Amino acid sequence: MNQAEKTQALTFEDFKIEVINDYTIARISRECSLLGRREVLTGKAKFGIFGDGKEVPQLALAKAFKNGDFRSGYYRDQTFMMAIGALSVQQFFAGLYGHADINEDPMSGGRQMGGHFATHSLDENGNWKKLTDQKNSSADISPTAGQMPRLLGLAQASKIYRNVDNLDKDQKFSVKGNEVAWGTIGNASTSEGLFFETINAAGVLQVPMVMSIWDDMYGISVHARHQTTKESISEILKGFQKEEDTNGFELLVVKGWDYPSLVETYEKASKIARENHIPVIIHVKELTQPQGHSTSGSHERYKTPERLEWETKYDCLAQMKQWMIANNVATSEELDELDEKCKKEVLEGKKAAWSAYLNPIKEERNQLVSILVSVASNSVNKSFIEQQISDLNAIKEPIRKDILSTARKVLRKVIGEPGQEVLKEFISTYFDKIQPKYSAFTYSEGDKNYKNIQEIKPIYDDNSPIVDARLVIRDNFDQIFAKNPEVLIFGEDSGYIGDVNQGLEGLQEKYGELRVADAGIREATILGQGIGMAMRGLRPIAEIQYLDYLLYALQIMSDDLATLQYRTHGKQKAPLIVRTRGHRLEGIWHSGSPMGMIIHALRGMHVLVPRNMTKAAGFYNALLQTDEPALVVECLNGYRLKEKMPNNLGEFTTPIGVVETIREGKDITVLSYGSTLRIIQQAANELSEYGIEVEIIDAQSLLPFDTNHDTVKSLQKTNRLLVIDEDVPGGASSYLLQQV
Numbered sequence: 001m002n003q004a005e006k007t008q009a010l011t012f013e014d015f016k017i018e019v020i021n022d023y024t025i026a027r028i029s030r031e032c033s034l035l036g037r038r039e040v041l042t043g044k045a046k047f048g049i050f051g052d053g054k055e056v057p058q059l060a061l062a063k064a065f066k067n068g069d070f071r072s073g074y075y076r077d078q079t080f081m082m083a084i085g086a087l088s089v090q091q092f093f094a095g096l097y098g099h100a101d102i103n104e105d106p107m108s109g110g111r112q113m114g115g116h117f118a119t120h121s122l123d124e125n126g127n128w129k130k131l132t133d134q135k136n137s138s139a140d141i142s143p144t145a146g147q148m149p150r151l152l153g154l155a156q157a158s159k160i161y162r163n164v165d166n167l168d169k170d171q172k173f174s175v176k177g178n179e180v181a182w183g184t185i186g187n188a189s190t191s192e193g194l195f196f197e198t199i200n201a202a203g204v205l206q207v208p209m210v211m212s213i214w215d216d217m218y219g220i221s222v223h224a225r226h227q228t229t230k231e232s233i234s235e236i237l238k239g240f241q242k243e244e245d246t247n248g249f250e251l252l253v254v255k256g257w258d259y260p261s262l263v264e265t266y267e268k269a270s271k272i273a274r275e276n277h278i279p280v281i282i283h284v285k286e287l288t289q290p291q292g293h294s295t296s297g298s299h300e301r302y303k304t305p306e307r308l309e310w311e312t313k314y315d316c317l318a319q320m321k322q323w324m325i326a327n328n329v330a331t332s333e334e335l336d337e338l339d340e341k342c343k344k345e346v347l348e349g350k351k352a353a354w355s356a357y358l359n360p361i362k363e364e365r366n367q368l369v370s371i372l373v374s375v376a377s378n379s380v381n382k383s384f385i386e387q388q389i390s391d392l393n394a395i396k397e398p399i400r401k402d403i404l405s406t407a408r409k410v411l412r413k414v415i416g417e418p419g420q421e422v423l424k425e426f427i428s429t430y431f432d433k434i435q436p437k438y439s440a441f442t443y444s445e446g447d448k449n450y451k452n453i454q455e456i457k458p459i460y461d462d463n464s465p466i467v468d469a470r471l472v473i474r475d476n477f478d479q480i481f482a483k484n485p486e487v488l489i490f491g492e493d494s495g496y497i498g499d500v501n502q503g504l505e506g507l508q509e510k511y512g513e514l515r516v517a518d519a520g521i522r523e524a525t526i527l528g529q530g531i532g533m534a535m536r537g538l539r540p541i542a543e544i545q546y547l548d549y550l551l552y553a554l555q556i557m558s559d560d561l562a563t564l565q566y567r568t569h570g571k572q573k574a575p576l577i578v579r580t581r582g583h584r585l586e587g588i589w590h591s592g593s594p595m596g597m598i599i600h601a602l603r604g605m606h607v608l609v610p611r612n613m614t615k616a617a618g619f620y621n622a623l624l625q626t627d628e629p630a631l632v633v634e635c636l637n638g639y640r641l642k643e644k645m646p647n648n649l650g651e652f653t654t655p656i657g658v659v660e661t662i663r664e665g666k667d668i669t670v671l672s673y674g675s676t677l678r679i680i681q682q683a684a685n686e687l688s689e690y691g692i693e694v695e696i697i698d699a700q701s702l703l704p705f706d707t708n709h710d711t712v713k714s715l716q717k718t719n720r721l722l723v724i725d726e727d728v729p730g731g732a733s734s735y736l737l738q739q740v
């Protein structure tokens with residue numbers, strides 16, 4: 001061999017190794033799906049939804065995926081997660097078993113079903129890791145297409161980092177905006193409005209987003225003819241294609257079993273999106289679902305024999321194998337041997353996951369049993385307790401409920417005996433130890449929790465002018481933008497005219513079109529822009545024009561934003577501020593105050609209802625010090641009222657979770673919030689003429705509410721409570737009553 005031949009041979013060797021490595025990952029992933037289904041059907045796991053039939057395109061995606069990039073996808077992506085090194089076989093099974101330990105199931109610590117993937121953006125102390133040094137996956141949610149709005153924001157962050165100065169000096173989140181946000185979605189889920197809303201917005205914004213559509217012609221049992229016009233998503237998306245001198249998308253179509261074409265397509269897409277910030281859609285056709293949709297059914301019920309036969313032949317792994325043999329990458333025998341090896345590896349990983357899941361519980365059982373043995377020795381109920389011990393020991397695979405209910409059954413019998421105290425102690429320490437595994441991180445548990453924010457009062461002097469209240473909020477935003485380069489705001493009419501009530505007047509001119517931006521009329525994706533950008537270290541403020549229209553975004557706030565810290569066991573966060581305005585009852589949609597609906601949907605967020613613009617400004621200043629998502633509802637009829645301009649704009653804070661007594665009185669406590677307070681104050685003045693003194697409390701913060709219990713203290717004094725608001729009967733006022 002001469003040098004040239006040697007180099008060529010070497011390159012071919014490298015190529016072979018890479019392809020075999022790819023195939024191995026895909027094969028292991030397939031074996032996980034096959035064994036995973038069996039684990040569910042034999043009762044070890046409750047439900048399984050797997051990535052079989054979608055392995056090969058995910059290898060191609062993983063090859064094009066670089067450090068700093070983000071995925072926003074759905075439950076089919078296990079092969080991708082394995083290929084980027086974020087999911088091992090043992091972790092895959094830990095997720096399937098719902099192992100309540102974030103070190104065992106790094107996707108969610110057992111909080112989500114298997115198939116909901118995530119990487120860790122935060123360290124043990126809740127601080128950002130260097131996201132540009134790792135491959136990132138935003139945490140999946142179950143609602144189909146729910147990953148789309150967030151994807152838009154993840155992509156937009158790159159655009160902001162590339163074009164706004166003085167951001168991210170340490171390159172923790174971005175290296176010059178070179179990161180791509182990769183979306184995945186099933187063909188049927190493209191029927192959702194969120195899909196189309198996101199595609200349109202990405203075309204307008206021109207952000208580095210690559211959207212893969214895994215097309216297997218079905219959504220559970222429902223065929224493409226019921227899902228998609230022309231039965232082809234790429235056909236109908238053609239109008240979004242970029243032409244010379246227009247914005248738009250690059251649109252690529254590729255067969256899901258064609259490994260070399262997939263690798264080429266993904267490389268191309270990556271380059272277009274990364275370098276030029278042009279979004280790309282990849283329609284990956286001819287995929288299959290070898291085991292059907294999930295463990296809840298079998299696809300023989302709805303696929304024809306011809307379709308099933310086609311799926312066997314065009315199974316992407318079978319096709320990749322054939323291609324490898326045809327191209328001398330490996331022989332058929334070598335691949336069969338490799339398949340066997342993968343199968344063994346998966347079996348071992350599964351076993352390890354099951355022991356890791358079961359052993360701590362067995363250990364807890366042993367602790368209880370040894371306590372019960374000693375309790376029994378001094379008890380008149382000895383034989384009853386011994387029976388309980390033997391029943392508990394007989395359970396081959398105990399769960400925590402078995403342990404706790406045995407402890408309680410025995411406790412009921414030994415009331416009054418010396419064993420009572422030991423058992424009570426066991427039960428309460430068991431709860432203290434175990435409960436956080438299931439409930440921690442509904443809110444941030446780091447030092448940026450709202451409880452750590454100091455209250456700073458607004459400062460006035462004799463010369464403080466009295467102004468239209470909108471100027472207080474505007475000048476406060478001005479300070480916020482000047483001080484914090486990572487803050488940006490966007491919404492309908494928020495840019496050029498500075499919002500419908502001119503609370504942002506002149507700020508676009510001052511801070512640029514990227515930081516103070518107009519957005520299309522598309523509330524869900526305005527929210528998604530905020531979520532995605534907040535997940536990449538920016539401090540977005542998403543503006544929803546009126547409270548009445550928050551409902552379009554409520555689903556994504558509830559499912560995605562409010563659950564993020566919880567569902568990742570504190571490993572991801574999106575400290576997004578949502579700004580809106582409402583209250584004042586003027587019609588069905590202009591403008592109501594459906595606060596009950598909102599606070600019940602948004603546990604995991606703060607919901608704040610400032611009564612005036614100074615209070616609102618103080619909330620924004622406070623929220624920027626926390627790392628928790630929040631909704632601020634300004635009073636729609638408050639912008640033209642007069643308020644005194646504070647001297648310390650951008651600094652004073654309104655405390656979160658603390659009420660304010662705005663009038664003292666001894667006869668009745670009236671609790672309210674927002675616009676109604678002014679009416680109540682007038683009524684209180686009238687009542688005073690009749691000798692009735694009303695104590696008025698402004699709730700200000702509905703979630704969390706009154707953490708100092710000041711309302712109860714007032715009630716102890718007055719013995720009477722009236723809760724007033726503009727919501728429907730049984731709405732937020734019922735919540736307040738329940739809290740008090």
Ligand SMILES: Cc1ncc(C[n+]2csc(CCOP(=O)(O)OP(=O)(O)O)c2C)c(N)n1
Pocket residue numbers: 076142143144185186187188189190214216218219220293
């Ligand atoms: C909003 C919503 N509606 C219904 C479901 C139940 N569901 C889960 S997956 C699915 C079908 C999705 O099909 P497709 O997008 O083609 O993905 P595939 O499973 O075929 O890969 C449905 C209806 C859901 N998770 N969310």
Ligand SMILES: [Mg+2]
Pocket residue numbers: 186187188214215216217218219220
């Ligand atoms: Mg499908």
